[in-house]
Amino acid sequence: MNKILIKGGMLHTMQEPLFCGDVLVDDGKIAAVGPSLEAKDAQIIDASGLHVLPGxxxxxxxxxxxxxxxxxxxxxxxxxxxxxxxxxxxxxxxxxxxxxxxxxxxxxxxxxxxxxxxxxxxxxxxxxxxxxxxxxxxxxxxxxxxxxxxxxxxxxxxxxxxxxxxxxxxxxxxxxxxxxxxxxxxxxxxxxxxxxxxxxxxxxxxxxxxxxxxxxxxxxxxxxxxxxxxxxxxxxxxxxxxxxxxxxxxxxxxxxxxxxxxxxxxxxxxxxxxxxxxxxxxxxxxxxxxxxxxxxxxxxxxxxxxxxxxxxxxxxxxxxxxxxxxxxxxxxxxxxxxxxxGSLAPGRDADIILVKGFLGLDTDAKVQLTMVDGRIVYQL
Amino acid sequence: MYLIKNGTVHIGDGTILEHCDILTEGNQIQAIGSELSAEGAVILDASGCEVFPGFIDPVSSIGAMGIPGRFFDNNETSDPVTPEMNLKYSMDPDEVNAQEFYKSGITTIGLSPTHNNLMGGQIAVCKTAPQKMARRLVKEGAALKCSVTSDVKQTYGSNSRLPMTKMGTFFLLQESLRKARSTPAEQRDEKQKVICSVFDDCKMPVFAAASSKNEIDGLLHLMQKEKVELTLVDGLAFADSLEQILEQKVGLILGNVNNMSQIAKHNMDLTKLQDLVANGNKVAFTNSCGGWSEGREVFLWSAIEAYRAGVAAEDVVKMLCLFPAQMLGLQDRLGTLEVGKDADLSIFCGHPVKTYAAKVVHSMINGEVLF
Missing domain, CATH: 3.20.20.140 (Metal-dependent hydrolases)
Structure with a gap:
């Protein structure tokens, strides 16, 4: 399966406080989470301005x-x-x-x-x-x-x-x-x-x-x-x-x-x-x-x-x-x-969502993209 | 006498007034404007708050379900045609009180029969406080509640009574009207008198439950030549019948859209609400769905779903305030904040359509602060 690199989102990893960073997905799993990741031959998804959460x-x-x-x-x-x-x-x-x-x-x-x-x-x-x-x-x-x-x-x-x-x-x-x-x-x-x-x-x-x-x-x-x-x-x-x-x-x-x-x-x-x-x-x-x-x-x-x-x-x-x-x-x-x-960390299933707005606070918060096991199953 | 100071005031018709004061005296609004003052008035500081007319739920099941939902005083299924039933007699103030409606900003509800009868009875409108019934009841005979949903055929068909099918339901509707009209006025029974007063004299509007496309289409087809004002209740498949709804300009009350897979089941396209708004159709929300209720919270949830689907926030506010008041024929007393109208106010710490963090900080009914 292709690699996917989600760039520049506000990451709610459920492990550390909110930070701006990237998530690398490889073969249906999360390969890396960090402030600035690089990956050759990865499909890039721009997540700037979006919240990135575990599914x-x-x-x-x-x-x-x-x-x-x-x-x-x-x-x-x-x-x-x-x-x-x-x-x-x-x-x-x-x-x-x-x-x-x-x-x-x-x-x-x-x-x-x-x-x-x-x-x-x-x-x-x-x-x-x-x-x-x-x-x-x-x-x-x-x-x-x-x-x-x-x-x-x-x-x-x-x-x-x-x-x-x-x-x-x-x-x-x-x-x-x-x-x-x-x-x-x-x-x-x-x-x-x-x-x-x-x-x-x-x-x-x-x-x-x-x-x-x-x-x-x-x-x-x-x-x-x-x-x-x-x-x-x-x-x-x-x-x-x-x-x-x-x-x-x-x-x-x-x-x-x-x-x-x-x-x-x-x-x-x-x-x-x-x-x-x-x-x-x-x-x-x-x-x-x-x-x-x-x-x-x-x-x-x-x-x-x-x-x-x-x-x-x-x-x-x-x-x-x-x-x-x-x-x-x-x-x-x-x-x-x-x-x-339930979290964004290396080794977890690549179930990831990109959301515009803060879920549970902004009533119009909307999922822009849903990924299940590293596969994009929904995109607005 | 209360003076609500310095709020962001939503009139209820889409207008917003910043840094605005409201003076109430007795059970009415006395003045609206900036820098108001009044000797002896109790001051409520609304700085940073959003002030709305009390929200109206025009077809509530709660209040007449018979706590804990066993007795169903809104469900006279001894006959599918009972237009003479008056919901006033089923109103249980304690059932209403237990819901804490004010926490969702709701100050008025239209008590309604279930969807099980073709003509279930007459909606009675009441405030959600105070305890004294004479002051709580706003209007009886506010609308005739009808239904062509499959609830009707399920209720009677199971006893081998008409209607057993949707054909039967629509036949019974046509036949009830024909029979009432063709009976000489002095020979009409109680049911027929009500039917003629509604459909011929337009003494009250019709609220008719119709959920699926064929129910909505059938109803609109049958009502095309009728002059009585029609509002669809639980018209969940409205987007599939959009053209007819726009043309006949009927109202739409959306029951709890987050209930029992309604969005998935009807493949609901709520973005089409924008077409209704642009066309001038009245839209409102209710805590009830299918003649049943999952509680007060779902009222705001449906409003939020409309906003999520692209309806402007202040258009949604109209659906919570002005439109349901008009549907019930109560625009002279309720639905907007204007001098001389009932002092029913819901004051939130945020805009409840835009943020979940919006909580009611004060609620006023008939000029009395209950929270």
């Missing part, structure tokens, strides 16, 4: 799994036949031709975590993929990327309607405790070579127990306490997804060492899970050292609304430069993909 990451999306592109919407995100459906692999529900993916990379979003929905307690296996490509298995960066878990209204309404456990939050907590206990025993048996029946659902939870992937736990308001209690008891890494009401539980969240995927921000306020939608929590958590990512839950809120999510965090006082981290390096770290995604 954006949305760490919680259902694009291609929920499909609203037709009158009758498609739900391939929720296998709601058993509250423990941990083995469901989101890659097989995903439509790689979903039109939203183009909107995503045209807006500079080059990687996303695609996850099963929240209709079960153990909902399935999310994966991380690039937004440009033809075959979802080729686009995939990491699979499975997490164990998706959901608390609250969604699972209890799914199974409550069928008069099956869980009908209540008590029931959800029980399923959570019970399943993790069984998975832990299953893992111990496996490690000690004690014969046991193969259990595909428990198998799917093992990567979390072994610390290879985090649990992504859908919860809001006081459900966060349940999530923290169980996750800590089994020593898994975890992020709380959506996390409305997080500012009410600041101390607990900081102490737990969890990550946060905050969003979608827009929702009407109502008693219960929508009681408090506290965008200001993003700033408070970031200041306390919690790794916060901003997520759209697309296509529930559409992909391009990631900018508006960033903007609402800025409106509530978050520093725009910190907010850029919430859609780049922070989600990359949460997913253990910081060696490939």
């Amino acid at each position: 954006l990451i949305d760490a919680h999306s259902h694009i291609g799994l929920f499909d609203f592109n037709h009158d009758k919407s498609v739900d391939d995100a929720n296998e709601m036949t058993d509250p423990v459906s941990a083995a469901m692999d989101a890659r097989y529900g995903m439509n790689p031709k979903a039109r939203e993916l183009q909107v995503a990379y045209e807006h500079g979003i080059t990687s996303m975590l695609f996850t099963p929905g929240s209709g079960d307690v153990f909902c399935g296996q999310p994966f991380v993929a690039k937004t440009y490509g033809d075959n979802i298995f080729d686009m995939t960066v990491k699979a499975p990327a997490a164990v998706k878990i959901a608390l609250g209204g969604n699972p209890k309404n799914t199974f409550g309607a069928l008069k099956r456990m869980p009908m209540t939050r008590m029931g959800v907590a029980h399923v959570l405790w019970d399943t993790f206990r069984r998975a832990k025993t299953y893992l111990e048996n496996q490690e000690q070579n004690i014969p046991q029946d193969y259990d595909p659902q428990l198998e799917a939870i093992l990567p979390a127990l072994r610390g290879e992937v985090p649990c992504k736990i859908h919860c809001t308001q006081y459900d966060m306490l349940t999530a923290i209690e169980v996750a800590k008891a089994f020593g898994v890494r975890f992020s709380l997804e959506h996390a409305w009401g997080a500012s009410d539980y600041l101390e607990e969240l900081v102490d737990s060492g969890c990550d946060i995927c905050y969003g979608p921000i827009a929702t009407y306020r109502a008693p219960g899970e929508r009681r408090r939608v506290d965008v200001e929590a993003v700033k408070l958590l970031d200041e306390r050292g919690v790794n916060v990512a901003l997520v759209t839950d697309s296509p529930i809120l559409s992909e391009e609304s990631l900018y508006h999510h960033m903007g609402e965090a800025v409106r509530e006082g978050a520093d725009p430069e910190r907010v850029l981290r919430m859609v780049t390096i922070n989600p990359a770290l949460q997913l253990g993909l910081e060696q490939r995604l």
